[in-house]
Amino acid sequence: FAAIHMSAISSSMIEPSKIFSIIISTKEYPYLEKEFIKLQNEINIYGYDLVTALRNRSFNSPSRKLSELFNGLATSITSGGNLSDFFEKRSQSLLFEHRLDKEKQSKASETFMDIYISVVIAAPMILMLLLMMMRISGLGISLSPSMITLIMVLGVTLINIFFLTFLHLKQPEGL
Structure with a gap:
């Protein structure tokens, strides 16, 4: 700019x-x-x-x-x-690079969002459903529903902390 x-x-x-x-x-x-x-x-x-x-x-x-x-x-x-022409062309190329960088960041954000949705939202629901079915059928771990819920909440919390740390580390400098 x-x-x-x-x-x-x-x-x-x-x-x-x-x-x-x-x-x-x-x-x-x-x-x-x-x-x-x-x-x-x-x-x-x-x-x-x-x-x-x-x-x-x-x-x-x-x-x-x-x-x-x-x-x-x-x-x-x-x-x-001509300095005016030089600055004009250079500013256009820098602006183009800036747009490409923003587009890359946007694509990366979309990918992280998709991963987040599948790992933090869909996976715990499927796992909880699977554990409940195993409990009802008598197979596997015999945990109470409140214990399964507590494990899921703690798991989701840890995954959220991991994602926040990862996003903070992946954030480009200057933002």
């Missing part, structure tokens, strides 16, 4: 290094703000030109996407390309 913002700023034909200052001043992207401040420091304090600073930050960037953005921007500036 920051690339879309940068595209709008660059369309005003502003100096490329000022784009980062404007994004920093908005306080809208706290993680990018840290990286852009490092970029500004390389330009203002260390005296690097914008292209060198972009290449340095692309090597030290914690994000692959940000690294690609810095590298592409440095290449675009060096080759004399």
